[in-house]
Amino acid sequence: MFAVSRSSFLLATRVKTLRSFAAVQAADKHTLVLVRHGESTWNLENKFTGWYDCPLSPKGHEEVIEAGQLIKKEGIKADIAFTSLLQRAIRSMWHVMEQTDLMWIPVKKAWELNERHYGALQGLDKQETVDKYGKDQVLVWRRSYDVPPPTVDKTSEHHPANDPRYNGFDFPDEFTESLATTLERVVPFWNKEIVPELKAGKTVMVAAHGNSLRALVKHLDGIDESEISELNIPTGTPLVYELDEDFKPIPQDGAIAPLQGRYLGDQDAIRARIEGVKNQTK
Numbered sequence: 059m060f061a062v063s064r065s066s067f068l069l070a071t072r073v074k075t076l077r078s079f080a081a082v083q084a085a086d087k088h089t090l091v092l093v094r095h096g097e098s099t100w101n102l103e104n105k106f107t108g109w110y111d112c113p114l115s116p117k118g119h120e121e122v123i124e125a126g127q128l129i130k131k132e133g134i135k136a137d138i139a140f141t142s143l144l145q146r147a148i149r150s151m152w153h154v155m156e157q158t159d160l161m162w163i164p165v166k167k168a169w170e171l172n173e174r175h176y177g178a179l180q181g182l183d184k185q186e187t188v189d190k191y192g193k194d195q196v197l198v199w200r201r202s203y204d205v206p207p208p209t210v211d212k213t214s215e216h217h218p219a220n221d222p223r224y225n226g227f228d229f230p231d232e233f234t235e236s237l238a239t240t241l242e243r244v245v246p247f248w249n250k251e252i253v254p255e256l257k258a259g260k261t262v263m264v265a266a267h268g269n270s271l272r273a274l275v276k277h278l279d280g281i282d283e284s285e286i287s288e289l290n291i292p293t294g295t296p297l298v299y300e301l302d303e304d305f306k307p308i309p310q311d312g313a314i315a316p317l318q319g320r321y322l323g324d325q326d327a328i329r330a331r332i333e334g335v336k337n338q339t340k
């Protein structure tokens with residue numbers, strides 16, 4: 059009753075070989091979807107936000123619902139999701155998961171994907187800061203690679219030592235972050251936590267923030283320090299990367315340089331959103 063004919067054994071072996079060939083081929087190319095959270099209430103009020111935990115604005119909810127629908131239309135199905143410890147990114151990820159019928163997939167939350175900490179600028183109105191310190195100084199704080207904004211100390215409500223979600227992590231008494239120091243925590247997290255999932259053949263989705271994503275794409279796309287100052291990431295817009303076996307981006311049609319991944323959606327509206335981010339401190 060358990061006898062297996064030679065031909066069916068050979069057929070099973072051949073199917074197995076073909077399957078493992080397909081798996082190797084699949085593992086040679088990896089899909090990564092990055093989404094900056096939708097507009098937050100502090101984006102709307104034009105305040106420096108950093109690690110302040112504000113919610114999405116009504117428009118922000120709509121943006122990420124649309125982002126999820128675009129990802130679904132593209133036929134991309136994530137196997138695992140990563141996001142920060144901040145509700146605007148978490149909620150954005152939830153919307154995308156809901157729209158793509160993927161509320162069941164694992165989500166890993168990590169402070170390493172948080173927005174860059176804006177130090178003593180957190181909570182200040184961006185335009186008032188320009189009026190007080192000048193456009194050039196504010197641009198240096200916003201977009202220079204390695205000049206951090208002024209620090210906060212432990213007496214500030216904005217210092218992570220005063221927020222229970224960072225219990226167990228050690229941050230300097232005088233705290234702030236530049237893009238360079240943001241990169242120093244985003245890239246090790248990428249290598250340690252995200253690359254192994256891609257290596258295992260999974261499609262990965264990351265919902266994070268303007269500057270933590272700038273740090274990540276600087277690394278992925280090999281963008282230099284002067285060019286990254288010019289790069290602004292729009293809210294609630296999926297950015298899709300195909301990565302090769304060395305996790306280097308495969309240039310996509312329609313990518314907006316210096317990025318090699320492509321934004322999903324109406325390209326004119328996306329360019330307008332990018333300009334909007336840039337013009338927050340005119």
Ligand SMILES: O=C(O)[C@@H](CO)OP(=O)(O)O
Nearest residue numbers: 105106107108173200268
């Ligand atoms: O305020 C912030 O934390 C960030 C993102 O919203 O702003 P900016 O684009 O000025 O770096």
